[in-house]
Structure formats: structure tokens, C-alpha cells
Amino acid sequence: MPRQSSTRPQAPEGVSRNTKASAFCSFVQRYNDLVLQTHDYPDPDAIAAAYGLAALISALGGQAVICYTGSITRAITQEMLSILRIPILPAVCRPGKDSAILVVDGRIQNTNVTKFPAKYVAEIDHHPTKNAQIRVAFRDVRPHYGSASSIVGEYWRDLGLPIPRSVATALAIGLNTDTQRLMRETHIADIEIYSWLFKKVDRTYLQYVLNNNIERADFQYYSRAITSLIVRENFGLADLEELDNPALIAIIGDFLLTAKEIGVMLTLALSENKVMLSLRSEDPEYPVNDISMFITQGIGSAGGHRSMAAGTCPIPEGTDPVSLKKQIIDRYFSCLKTGYGLS
Ligand SMILES: [Mn+2]
Known part of the structure; x- marks a missing residue:
């Protein structure tokens, strides 16, 4: 059972009841203590989407931690974690058997999502798959989207919540990285959410990260x-x-x-x-x-x-x-x- 809290998260007023964002709100009302797991060896999109979700869950009155298996091998990605203060747990972290896990930027059944002995309750992803779907409390899969960060950005926009600058910047980095600067698998929805995020990002830092992806x-x-x-x-x-x-x-x-x-x-x-x-x-x-x-x-x-x-x-x-x-x-x-x- 999800941990019950005395202050149950509430959907912000005026949110349309039929959007995915409001469905996510309802999910967070039921599961307000979550572990967000990215695919193994997380890339900037996986990290940014998990970070955006953790901040959103917290804004909705719940709590979440981010975990992953494998390592973060790029210096620029490591730096993104420290500058944006993204609270990601080291690969040695192991969720407990009662933890409720939401998989982001991957599917629960993927082989590149190393399973913990915990309860897998949700998935948010943008990859196509031929795997059979398992029953989960919440699923938002949009294979036509260029990044998971775009989906999370839409939640913030559609819920009308003030997005922190560091969250907007991280999501813009994730979106740009997965879409090869809006040139690969890019849907009009990616462009629209990017235009919304772009007004809120730290443009100097965004440019620095995207232009310094490799090292000597x-x-x-x-x-x-x-x-x-x-x-x-x-x-x-x-x-x-x-x-x-x-x-x-x-x-x-x-x-x-x-x-x-x-x-x-x-x-x-x-x-x-x-x-x-x-x-x-x-x-x-x-x-x-x-x-x-x-x-x-x-x-x-x-x-x-x-x-x-x-x-x-x-x-x-x-x-x-x-x-x-x-x-x-x-x-x-x-x-x-x-x-x-x-x-
Ligand atoms: Mn991705």
C-alpha cells in the first residue's frame, strides 16, 4: 500500500480532469512516496525527466527520490547534476521491497531497466515497444515524442504550476539532447513545450551544456x-x-x-x-x-x-x-x- 500522508496532495484548481497531467495528479494522490527509476546508465533526458517529476511530485505535496543502475559516465552530465543540484542517488542505492517505483524514460519490462525487488506502479516513456503491457496504476507512453522531458514539461505547463528555473533548464537540456537539437524524432509537441520552457531557462547554462558535450x-x-x-x-x-x-x-x-x-x-x-x-x-x-x-x-x-x-x-x-x-x-x-x- 502507498504510504498515507495526513496532507494528501491536491490537484491545483482549474485543472481539466481529462488531461494526462490531471491523471498524474490523481496518481500522486494515491502514491505520494515514490522512487523514480531511470533506465540504466541514464542519459540527460532520463535524468532531467526524473528531476522534473521529483520536483513536480514535491510541488503536489508528495515526495520522491531518483535512482538508477549503471553509472553516469559523461563529465558534462555529472556537472549538470551538481550545478542544477539534481538529487540523484548513487547507483548503489537499493529501494526497499515496499517502495513504489515509477520508471521514467523507459518501460518497466525493458532489459535496460534493472529490476529492484520493489513494486513497479507506473511508467512514463517515449520509446516504442513490442513488449506486452503489464497492469500499472499510471502509464503515459507517447512514442511519437522526441523526449521524456517534453512529457514532464507538459505536466508543469498543463497544471499551471510555476516551474523552477533549474527544472526548466534541465528539461530543455534533456529535450535537446534526445532530439539532437530538435532534428531527430521531433514532434510538434516537442517544439511547443520547448518554446514554453525556453522562456524560463537559464539560457547561458543551457548553451554551455549543449555545446560542451565532449572532452579531449x-x-x-x-x-x-x-x-x-x-x-x-x-x-x-x-x-x-x-x-x-x-x-x-x-x-x-x-x-x-x-x-x-x-x-x-x-x-x-x-x-x-x-x-x-x-x-x-x-x-x-x-x-x-x-x-x-x-x-x-x-x-x-x-x-x-x-x-x-x-x-x-x-x-x-x-x-x-x-x-x-x-x-x-x-x-x-x-x-x-x-x-x-x-x-
Ligand atoms: Mn529519452
Whole structure:
């Protein structure tokens, strides 16, 4: 049972009863002590959306903590946490068995949401999925939206609550990052909420974070990516070898995709006992959510959007990672030959 508080959160007056924002208010009236869990290795969108929700729940009279599994590997993301004072618990935090968890920027059933032995009661996400839906107390899934931050921004706007500057700034960073500065999977709703947020953000800090996404130490991996790059038709492939940093793998994939000759990009890296995959596509005939699932079928897991996806393939004991990588690469390029025979 959700913890009952003597001061039950109330929906602000004048809120239309049929919006998702008011449904979220009703949910917070029932569950006013929540754990907000992002997908593993949270990116700026996941962190910002969780932060925006935690502040909103608090404004509605409830309370929430943010937790995640994996690590936050980007220096700029770490800095965003400290400057905006985002209260995120370290990866070692473990919710208790009575905790009520809301998953944000991912789905409860995703493999990239490591489960805690607690009660999963809600999900807010913008990724498409083929997983069956489980029963939850609250669900807001908008696969056509470019970011989870956009959904959370709309809650603030639609509830008519004064959004703190740090929350607006974080949401604007998350929205920009996931939509590649409003150029990827961007819905008109993302633009509309961005225009609303933009009036309330710290513009200097927003610009600083968005323009300083990489560090000098990353350049060696750019170098590896460029050296290892193979291009067949419009399919690109790069192998970064050892790199335990899914965010950087994706950033480098985005960079290579900006080459005119490349329309689809697979970037690989080895991390601990797994091969990590990051996929990007700007060719509508090659949706990488389908390609990623085809590549990892029976040997790993994957998912994402038409234009961005990620996956992992564990290296079985005694197996040579080189042969696993070869299998992944062969499957990837076979997508070209088979046309769109992805099932
Ligand atoms: Mn996202």
C-alpha cells in the first residue's frame, strides 16, 4: 500500500480532469512516496525527466527520490547534476521491497531497466515497444515524442504550476539532447513545450551544456572510430574496442552519421563481458529498432526508435569476442542484401 500522508496532495484548481497531467495528479494522490527509476546508465533526458517529476511530485505535496543502475559516465552530465543540484542517488542505492517505483524514460519490462525487488506502479516513456503491457496504476507512453522531458514539461505547463528555473533548464537540456537539437524524432509537441520552457531557462547554462558535450579524452575514441570505419552502400560500421561508456559510443555514432555517405550507423564496443551496440539511422527504409532486434536475436537484447537504438550481447564463457563481433557485423550487413526482410 502507498504510504498515507495526513496532507494528501491536491490537484491545483482549474485543472481539466481529462488531461494526462490531471491523471498524474490523481496518481500522486494515491502514491505520494515514490522512487523514480531511470533506465540504466541514464542519459540527460532520463535524468532531467526524473528531476522534473521529483520536483513536480514535491510541488503536489508528495515526495520522491531518483535512482538508477549503471553509472553516469559523461563529465558534462555529472556537472549538470551538481550545478542544477539534481538529487540523484548513487547507483548503489537499493529501494526497499515496499517502495513504489515509477520508471521514467523507459518501460518497466525493458532489459535496460534493472529490476529492484520493489513494486513497479507506473511508467512514463517515449520509446516504442513490442513488449506486452503489464497492469500499472499510471502509464503515459507517447512514442511519437522526441523526449521524456517534453512529457514532464507538459505536466508543469498543463497544471499551471510555476516551474523552477533549474527544472526548466534541465528539461530543455534533456529535450535537446534526445532530439539532437530538435532534428531527430521531433514532434510538434516537442517544439511547443520547448518554446514554453525556453522562456524560463537559464539560457547561458543551457548553451554551455549543449555545446560542451565532449572532452579531449574522448578524441582517442573518435580516432579509433575513424580508423576502423567501414562503409558499404550507406551502412557504416565502427569498432571502438574496449570502452565502458554507452553514452560516448552513441555520441560517436551520431558524429559518424553526419557523414554524407552514411545513412545507417552501427558502432560497437567491448565492455566487461559484453559487446555493446549503438545504432543510428537517417534512412527511413532502415529502422534501427528493427535492425537492432534482428542483429541481437538469440544472442542478446536491443530496442529503441526508428532512428536510434542500442543493444548488448553477452559474450558466452569460453567464446572469442571476435567471433561474436563477426556474427553481429555479418547480420548487420545482411540487412542491406535482404532489403527490408526484417521480422
Ligand atoms: Mn529519452
